[in-house]
Amino acid sequence: MAALLLALGAGLLPLPAQAQTADATLARAVAALEATETERGVELLRQLVTTAPSTTSAALRREAELRLAVASWSLGLYDSASVHFQAAISIDPFTSLDRETFNPDLLALFRAAKRATFAIGVRPPPDTALALRERWPVAIAVTRPGTVRLWLTAPALGGRDTLTATAAVDSTVTVPLALVGRDTAPLPAGRYRLAVEWSDAQGRSPGPTLALEVSPHVADTLLPEPAPPDSLYRLEVRFGRPSHAGLARGVGFGLGAGLMPLLLANSRLRGSESRAVTVGVALSLAGVAGYVLGRPRQPLPENIAYNRALRADWEVRNRAIAAANEQRRGVVLVRVRVVSP
Numbered sequence: 001m002a003a004l005l006l007a008l009g010a011g012l013l014p015l016p017a018q019a020q021t022a023d024a025t026l027a028r029a030v031a032a033l034e035a036t037e038t039e040r041g042v043e044l045l046r047q048l049v050t051t052a053p054s055t056t057s058a059a060l061r062r063e064a065e066l067r068l069a070v071a072s073w074s075l076g077l078y079d080s081a082s083v084h085f086q087a088a089i090s091i092d093p094f095t096s097l098d099r100e101t102f103n104p105d106l107l108a109l110f111r112a113a114k115r116a117t118f119a120i121g122v123r124p125p126p127d128t129a130l131a132l133r134e135r136w137p138v139a140i141a142v143t144r145p146g147t148v149r150l151w152l153t154a155p156a157l158g159g160r161d162t163l164t165a166t167a168a169v170d171s172t173v174t175v176p177l178a179l180v181g182r183d184t185a186p187l188p189a190g191r192y193r194l195a196v197e198w199s200d201a202q203g204r205s206p207g208p209t210l211a212l213e214v215s216p217h218v219a220d221t222l223l224p225e226p227a228p229p230d231s232l233y234r235l236e237v238r239f240g241r242p243s244h245a246g247l248a249r250g251v252g253f254g255l256g257a258g259l260m261p262l263l264l265a266n267s268r269l270r271g272s273e274s275r276a277v278t279v280g281v282a283l284s285l286a287g288v289a290g291y292v293l294g295r296p297r298q299p300l301p302e303n304i305a306y307n308r309a310l311r312a313d314w315e316v317r318n319r320a321i322a323a324a325n326e327q328r329r330g331v332v333l334v335r336v337r338v339v340s341p
Contacts, residue, residue, distance in 0.1 A: 085113035093121030093141040120207035129333040135176035146200035154192040211340035219328040234303035
């Protein structure tokens with residue numbers, strides 16, 4: 001009995017913070033904020049940002065800091081809101097607030113926090129295939145206006161930094177990066193390091209560094225289009241009206257076969273009267289069946305032409321897909337993959 005009471009008491013105790021996942025804590029905080037339980041939401045968010053393990057994703061930490069900043073501002077804790085805005089911007093310099101959603105005073109505080117924070121963000125496509133002369137788009141975000149330079153380094157480039165692009169950035173910009181070496185030749189396959197450097201009149205500062213993997217890639221082929229379903233086709237024939245003359249002939253032959261022994265009054269035939277009636281009924285039924293089933297089949301030219309056009313269009317599209325696949329098989333692309341953000 002004592003053991004049972006101890007077990008029940010342990011079950012009523014709150015679980016330690018480490019046992020709760022960061023995702024679950026964030027979900028509970030959001031639910032509390034949406035239920036206008038702001039103090040409870042702020043408590044959960046503070047617990048999350050202070051106890052989250054190092055393996056917590058940057059996106060989740062940024063979301064928690066951003067929501068904590070907005071909630072703190074709603075409670076009048078403006079200094080705390082500014083601190084959390086700066087933390088969110090440091091995690092992700094691409095962080096922004098919708099002007100149509102938030103209060104202008106809150107937006108002004110966010111802009112001030114952004115000016116007080118120095119951060120550089122790089123956001124390239126994680127995995128893409130480019131034509132040999134196609135440029136690789138790399139998004140850059142800075143919190144202070146300046147000049148951004150991008151450098152490539154790899155053993156294939158002699159182990160030296162190669163200036164690839166330079167752009168003046170005020171807030172965010174997408175830089176089309178030419179993946180070429182010093183002699184403007186396409187980069188050979190291998191691993192590369194992309195470094196970002198920011199500078200203004202006051203000095204320079206290094207930014208993030210990415211590890212890239214460049215490899216040849218054959219263009220993917222297109223799948224052929226499936227045949228049109230039967231539901232799209234129209235009936236090509238219809239049954240005409242049955243022949244009344246055929247029905248009359250069938251019934252007439254049946255009546256004749258049944259009445260023949262009586263009409264001829266022959267004793268030999270009278271003995272076969274029952275069989276004659278059976279044959280007559282069978283012939284009559286055959287005549288009726290022929291009347292019902294023997295209707296003429298009439299073709300429908302408009303439906304036949306529609307079905308032919310439907311099949312022809314499908315064949316034309318598949319021929320175009322086959323021709324495009326032939327061209328794709330002869331094109332070698334350059335695959336660029338970010339292996340270490």
